[in-house]
Amino acid sequence: MKIALLGYGRMGKAIEKIATERGHEIVIKADRNTKEYDITTADIAIDFSIPTTAFNNITNCINNGVPVVSGTTGWLEDYSKVVSLCKEKNGAFIYGSNFSVGVNIFFELNDHLAKLMNGLKEYNVSMEEIHHTQKLDAPSGTAISLAEGIINNYDSKNNWTLEHPTSEDIEITAKRIPDVPGTHSIFYNSEIDSITITHEAHSRQGFGLGAVIAAEWLVGKTGIYTMKDVLNIG
Numbered sequence: 001m002k003i004a005l006l007g008y009g010r011m012g013k014a015i016e017k018i019a020t021e022r023g024h025e026i027v028i029k030a031d032r033n034t035k036e037y038d039i040t041t042a043d044i045a046i047d048f049s050i051p052t053t054a055f056n057n058i059t060n061c062i063n064n065g066v067p068v069v070s071g072t073t074g075w076l077e078d079y080s081k082v083v084s085l086c087k088e089k090n091g092a093f094i095y096g097s098n099f100s101v102g103v104n105i106f107f108e109l110n111d112h113l114a115k116l117m118n119g120l121k122e123y124n125v126s127m128e129e130i131h132h133t134q135k136l137d138a139p140s141g142t143a144i145s146l147a148e149g150i151i152n153n154y155d156s157k158n159n160w161t162l163e164h165p166t167s168e169d170i171e172i173t174a175k176r177i178p179d180v181p182g183t184h185s186i187f188y189n190s191e192i193d194s195i196t197i198t199h200e201a202h203s204r205q206g207f208g209l210g211a212v213i214a215a216e217w218l219v220g221k222t223g224i225y226t227m228k229d230v231l232n233i234g
Contacts, residue, residue: 001019
């Protein structure tokens with residue numbers, strides 16, 4: 001597989017190492033300073049760029065018939081435009097707030113626990129996410145996905161917030177600490193006891209491997225997918 005890496009920071013370099021070890025070729029390494037490249041030289045693109053360039057990267061791929069896997073967060077106000085374009089061009093696209101296999105299992109666990117806790121008014125749900133200081137968006141895309149999973153299964157919560165929560169909000173605490181791959185925790189607290197589930201990444205290896213697996217799965221397909229499709233879970 002010939003891969004275009006759109007975004008060549010820490011994640012891009014981790015993906016490069018994993019992809020080459022799996023026998024793939026990196027034909028494009030584009031970062032924010034790269035002015036021109038021919039995306040059609042790639043069989044597939046993996047986008048881990050920055051929020052301000054992700055939309056253009058993704059639409060460029062779709063307009064040129066190149067399947068694209070994106071793990072960039074912070075651009076989702078334009079997600080519906082990408083979906084429309086992908087359908088119009090009969091393209092192939094996967095977006096994931098987190099490509100780690102473990103995190104996607106954690107998403108399912110989070111959904112199931114929210115269903116179990118729904119209606120138990122003694123408990124209040126909140127969240128915490130911790131990432132490295134170079135992460136530009138807060139809360140993380142993974143935290144937003146987790147919050148949405150709770151909201152979809154929990155009658156008394158309609159929104160998430162970083163500050164001044166009401167009774168209908170899930171409060172998310174976002175921390176930025178140097179050299180931390182990422183931790184996400186969900187808390188259900190009552191006066192009697194607490195229930196906590198946590199996913200802690202030990203390295204970026206899991207994120208990179210999941211993105212490469214998603215790219216391998218997407219080649220030759222058309223449509224809009226998620227990691228649930230790739231991993232056949234949920």
